[in-house]
Amino acid sequence: MNGIHDLGGMHGHGPINPPPTEPVFSHEWERRIFALFIGAFGGGHYNVDEFRHAIERMDPAEYLLGSYYEHWLHSIETLLLEKGVVTRDELDQKIAALKGGH
Amino acid sequence: MSHDHDHTDPPEDIELRVKALESVLADKGLIDTSALDELIDLYETKIGPRNGAKVVAKAWTDPDYRQRLLSDGTAAIKELGFSGVQGEDMVVVENTPDVHNMIVCTLCSCYPWPTLGLPPAWFKSAPYRSRVVIDPRGVLKEFGISLSAEKEVRVWDSSAELRYLVLPERPAGTDGWQEDQLVELVTRDSMIGVGFPKSAPDNHQQAGA
Amino acid sequence: MPVVTKDIVPLLVQTGASARVAEDIPARFVPGDTVLAKNVNPANHTRLPRYVRGKVGTIMMDHGVFVTPDTAAHGLGEHPQHVYCVRFTAAELWGGDASSKDTVNIDLWDDYLQPA
The missing domain is CATH 3.90.330.10 (Nitrile hydratase alpha /Thiocyanate hydrolase gamma)
Structure with a gap:
């Protein structure tokens, strides 16, 4: 698809500004979603092509604003919902429970 | 296919979404959280x-x-x-x-x-x-x-x-x-x-x- | 479905999941061939970026036979085919202002290419 992910040759995305060093993960949730990707992939819930395509189907503005691991979260949620592995209600109920537990 | 999910989630909601996803999958027995810990350790330290x-x-x-x-x-x-x-x-x-x-x-x-x-x-x-x-x-x-x-x-x-x-x-x-x-x-x-x-x-x- | 448990993590990580397919499929191109990256605009998943579509390049390597993402992303099967490394000159991709020395090399599936 002619999506926002197909970036090669575009102008205007600004400087790269590579920092001298950076941690492997910047937040705890990045660790969890990274590992969840391999765990759910190894469990046979999606293949890597489905995974990439679910990222490509993101809203373009959200894609550009979101970090790499936000893309991963989006993709895994999308695929597990589409395949019926989890339901929206199950996720929403769990989020509510986690909020209540604070 | 899109979902009417809030696309402007602030970062704290991302954290909750990840926790919820892991928790629901663990409840269903579809992931082993100790395996996830092991994966993180491998890629973070080895x-x-x-x-x-x-x-x-x-x-x-x-x-x-x-x-x-x-x-x-x-x-x-x-x-x-x-x-x-x-x-x-x-x-x-x-x-x-x-x-x-x-x-x-x-x-x-x-x-x-x-x-x-x-x-x-x-x-x-x-x-x-x-x-x-x-x-x-x-x-x-x-x-x-x-x-x-x-x-x-x-x-x-x-x-x-x-x-x-x-x-x-x-x-x-x-x-x-x-x-x-x-x-x-x-x-x-x-x-x-x-x-x-x-x-x-x-x-x-x-x-x- | 199998659950990834802690004890299989090291083996899983060391083994991975190669997209290479052990099928004896004849190659349509050999290194040195001139090819055209098709000008197509599929709405589905593809790994043919826009910047090479309609451009002429040279086959540098035949990597062997791989699963095709365009079908595998949509539950339409592996459709194994050759993947080649194709070299495009910067001038071909970006026009006369580009460095005459520089090249972009990209791995493309057989279906993305036609003889030029």
Whole structure:
């Protein structure tokens, strides 16, 4: 698809500004979603092509604003919902429970 | 297919979404959270650019190994014990006085995990992915590198299922150095093609040699 | 479905999941061939970026036979085919202002290419 992910040759995305060093993960949730990707992939819930395509189907503005691991979260949620592995209600109920537990 | 989910979630909601997803999958018995802990530990503390540096240093000191590395990267890298996820099929490209190689994945952020670990954020970013193919020399300038116009810049867009590693040129003044000394000179960026290995004298002083 | 347990993590990570397919499929191109990256605009998943579509390049390597993402992303099977490394000059991709020395090398599936 002619999506926002197909970036090669575009102008205007600004400087790269590579920092001298950076941690492997910047937040705890990045660790969890990274590992969840391999765990759910190894469990046979999606293949890597489905995974990439679910990222490509993101809203373009959200894609550009979101970090790499936000893309991963989006993709895994999308695929597990589409395949019926989890339901929206199950996720929403769990989020509510986690909020209540604070 | 889209979901009427809030697309403007603040970061704290991302944290909740991840927790909820992991928790629901664990409740269903579809993931083992201790396996996730193990995966995080592997990629945070064990699998990183030190692996690739060992490959490069061996290629610098062992001409037969260098040949094997350039003709069948996957097998030669596996000789040193590095293989697997996102390095299943490897190609190694060699810098020479005439050619400078650079790696990118314009379509996502494919990167050779077994030899370099997980990619830095800039490698996955729109600025790097958009520009490397159209303005590689401009990108190199941002990394502090200016190449002669006579040198060929070869960009490798690794957007299929082959993963690429740059074999940088061995620094001058390292004749007679052992493999384990040379490993210390190999930087992550030099194996992506946006940097060079450290130069010899500095390292000698650091190492107290 | 199998659950990834802690004890299989090291083996899983070291083994990975290669997209290479052990099928004896004849190659349509050999290194040195001149090829055209098709000008197509599929709405589905593809790994043929826009910047090479309609451009002429040279086959540098035949990587062997791989799963095709365009079908595998949509539950339409592996459709194994050759993947080649194709070299495009910067001038071909970006026009006359580009460095005459520089090239972009990209791995493309057989279906993305036609003889030029």
